[in-house]
Amino acid sequence: MQTFNRSIHPGWLIIAPLLVLVVTLYLGPIMNILWLSFTDPEPGLGNYAKLGESDALLRIVWTTVRICIVTTLFSVGLGYSIAYAMVHCDQRQKNYMLTLLLVSFWISILVRTFSWLMLLGRKGLVNGTLENIGLIAEPIAFMRNELGVLIGMIHYMIPYAVLPLLVSMQSIDTRIMDASRNLGASGSQSFLRIYLPLTLPGLVASTLLVFILSLGFYVTPAVLGGGKVLMVAEYISVQLLVTLKWGTAAMLAALMLFGVLAMLWLMSKFMKLSTVFGGTTR
Amino acid sequence: MTSGFFFKFNRVGAWILMLFLVTPALISIPVSLTPKRFLSMPKGELSLRHFEKLFTSEQWLSSFFQSGVIAVSTSLLATFLGTICAIGLWRVSSKLSELVRAFLLLPLIIPQIISAMAFYRLWIPLGLLDSYAGLIIAHTILAAPMVLITVSASLASFDPKLEQASKNLGASNWTTMHRVILPSIKPGVFAGALFAFILSWDEIVVTLFISKYSVYTLPRRMWNGIRENTDPTVAAAAVVLIAITIIAFMIFVILSRRNTRSKDA
Structure with a gap:
């Protein structure tokens, strides 16, 4: 018993239940999907070769990547501005802002997507109001195109972008900025050469986090894209639930998974991953 | 001073963005009060008929019930597994256990x-498709990492000497766990339980794949309503969901306030 205790820490006993559950019921089938991408319908790299052969498939991947890049740029840019304002205003305003941010973070994705549906439709509130004021004669097509998908996704991703940035900005010693100004640097100089580099880890973490989350996003593109903007996640669901073809879907999932893992690895170079999530708890 | 101007400009911009984040969801409130049978803004008179329908329709009520059962079960199971796992990882704390921790967080970040x-x-061969058990297990695997994070955060501020003291005073492992460790990480456990509940209550992507007829959760029914895009009952359901979110959020704020207060003391 003594030797057993020495070789295996008793703590592992209570780690085991969750670990076993995740390995058998989660990791197992994911490995199976990776395996399928090489074996279904026939062994080989056939599924991956389809990327080179089929224009449609390539277009879907490209649409996904493009939308993710634009979403990430906007969410992180706007998120940076929010985080900056939050760090640099008084405690009361900061608390209000944090509350609004977390409430929006917590509101169900379905509720939010539904709201955009009612706001952005041809007869939606936005078009209705613009027509009433006489700004536009014809309703603007906000939906069933990439614009709608982008609005919905950026709206969803901004809180995710803000939280890592906030953590990073809060750890900066404000006296550094004062020192830079005292030494004669202009406002923009000290921002660009001192502040921005100091927030770089947070910026990278927030960029990668938003990009990863956007890659597999399903709900908003499916609803606001209205079938016109086909992204990888929706394509996978159609393949599995309608046409029952595992091979292509597994290949796309494998690509997505490798992409995500590569980005996670990159991210871990800049930030402890748990702090990214931990930021949401306070 | 240019930076002062930029400062104010940025702050105004940030407030506008905040409104952009929160206000769109509020549109479901007026729409849910429309007297018409289709999705529209009410003009003049208001009506509660869609709420009435929501709370008398057997389908919607059963969805509320099913989502409730699944979310509560998920929350209990994920909280139990996540908490003991976090304590285990905290006690082992070796290189390997940190690796295990990183691995266990994967379900949170791997695309839904x-x-x-x-x-x-996996659920096809196991016969778990379209069953309570199937949804609860799947949601538990997705939600347990949340609990792991919140409990680990609480443990980080727990003094390990207290555990030693308890053992030196002759308490068994179980007593130490029950009377020393658990009470001091309670806020983290509750926050984790709440997060797990919300995650399961809101979950749609996995649910779309593994449920069909017999289990029809609230998000699933909302998803259908959104796809059909005609019935204002969905707006009423959205209002109820927003209210629940705000209540859950307030519970969370009270809990975390109590947490910081007990830390100060």
């Missing part, structure tokens, strides 16, 4: 669509 595929793939 891939998780959905994985569960769908």
Whole structure:
């Protein structure tokens, strides 16, 4: 018993239940999907070769990547501005802002997507109001195109972008900025050469986090894209639930998974991953 | 001073963005009060008929009930597994256990669509498709990492000497766990339970794949309503969901306030 205790820490006993559950019921089938991408319908790299052969498939991947890049740029840019304002205003305003941010973070994705549906439709509130004021004669097509998908996704991703940035900005010693100004640097100089580099880890973490989350996003593109903007996640669901073809879907999932893992690895170079999530708890 | 101007400009911009984040969801309030049978803004008179329908329709009520059962079960199971796992990892704290921790956080970050595929793939041979058990297990695997994070955060501020003291005073492992460790990480456990509940209550992507007829959760029914895009009952359901979110959020704020206060003391 003594030797057993020495070789295996008793703590592992209570780690085991969750670990076993995740390995058998989660990791197992994911490995199976990776395996399928090489074996279904026939062994080989056939599924991956389809990327080179089929224009449609390539277009879907490209649409996904493009939308993710634009979403990430906007969410992180706007998120940076929010985080900056939050760090640099008084405690009361900061608390209000944090509350609004977390409430929006917590509101169900379905509720939010539904709201955009009612706001952005041809007869939606936005078009209705613009027509009433006489700004536009014809309703603007906000939906069933990439614009709608982008609005919905950026709206969803901004809180995710803000939280890592906030953590990073809060750890900066404000006296550094004062020192830079005292030494004669202009406002923009000290921002660009001192502040921005100091927030770089947070910026990278927030960029990668938003990009990863956007890659597999399903709900908003499916609803606001209205079938016109086909992204990888929706394509996978159609393949599995309608046409029952595992091979292509597994290949796309494998690509997505490798992409995500590569980005996670990159991210871990800049930030402890748990702090990214931990930021949401306070 | 240019930076002062930029400062104010940025702050105004940030407030506008905040409104952009929160206000769109509020549109479901007026729409849910429309007297008409289709999705529209009410003009003049208001009506509660869609709320009435929501709370008398057997389908919607059963969805509320099913989502409630699944979310509560998920929350209990995920909180139990996540908490003991976090304590285990905290006590082992070696290189290997940190690796295990990183691995266990994966379900949070791996795209939901891939998780959905994985569960769908395995649930077919296991016969768990379209069952309570299937949804609860899947949601538990997705939610347990949340609990792991919140409990680990609480443990980080727990003094390990207290555990030693308890053992030196002759308490067994179980007593130490029950009377020393658990009470001091309670806020983290509750926050984790709340997060797990919300995650399951809101979950749609995995649910779309592994449920069909007999289990029809609230998000699933909302999803259908959104796709059909005609019935204002969905707006009423959205209002109820927003109210629940705000209540849950307030519970969370009170809990975390109590947490910081007990830390100060």
